[in-house]
Amino acid sequence: MPIIHVEMHPGRTQEQKRAFVREATKAAVETLACPPESVEIIIAEIAKESWAKAGKLKSDA
Amino acid sequence: MPIIHVEMHPGRTQEQKRAFVREATKAAVETLACPPESVEIIIAEIAKESWAKAGKLKSDA
């Protein structure tokens, strides 16, 4: 049942995403007491041209 | 007023999306008693490389 959305910059390899979803699911299962099949994770990659902090696009920082 | 976000895998035709937004809007109008113009639907297509279930990317499953 946990649905997890992750926003991060592009640049991770498919292997890193694979490791992330495996470990994050394990974290959910162990701490929230839910079955693995109930954990869904959706990753969105957000370019630095579309993400700002302190009023500045990260591509300009 | 209902704002509806849909996440699904890519692969649907434009005709399928067209039918979906028509029928889902009808469902909202009929059951929630809201005018059609108030219903907005945003569709996000999420690749299997970015969607995991049970700790596994769907592209690996």
Added chain:
Amino acid sequence: MPIIHVEMHPGRTQEQKRAFVREATKAAVETLACPPESVEIIIAEIAKESWAKAGKLKSDA
């Protein structure tokens, strides 16, 4: 697989929500060709004090 998020004002009865998720799921199944068990819908009720249009909170409009 479709995950559907709906934002609307409070005030619908539980019966209306029940009808909405039934009909919206049917719309997804029929138009997107996905099994019913794969459709999840999450409803968020957003008070008029927290929703603005045209620069004005709906509670002030």
Added chain:
Amino acid sequence: MPIIHVEMHPGRTQEQKRAFVREATKAAVETLACPPESVEIIIAEIAKESWAKAGKLKSDA
């Protein structure tokens, strides 16, 4: 601390996005009393083929 997500159609220049995040951050800082560094803004561009109003994709309207 405010995290701000913006959904809009594609078509704005990078200069327009730059101006938007600068001005929207200023609006948050001045009205919500938070430090500029705490404001993050993520922009998602949603094609008219994926955004519907009143049961119709905007690309069909």
Added chain:
Amino acid sequence: MPIIHVEMHPGRTQEQKRAFVREATKAAVETLACPPESVEIIIAEIAKESWAKAGKLKSDA
């Protein structure tokens, strides 16, 4: 057309939210060249018990 979602901690007055939506809408209208009526803003207040940074809930920090 821009739909803007804001997540922040509770504690702002209704007057602060009112000022924020007014100023943020103005920022959108001026920089993105969209009519005011097209700007919707939804504010979600997230308790410190439900928001973590660096692995720690903000209520524990």
Added chain:
Amino acid sequence: MPIIHVEMHPGRTQEQKRAFVREATKAAVETLACPPESVEIIIAEIAKESWAKAGKLKSDA
């Protein structure tokens, strides 16, 4: 930089949430190579009355 949103049913203790954000942040840091301070997690608790699967509210299932 990863921003992580988690949706789950209410019922977890504050201690479980604390453990979850600690372990999920560790998973992000180790697999995505990002500093701990860059990881933010927001938890939303969604009542069974507002979450449906297969066309049925979970509170009715």
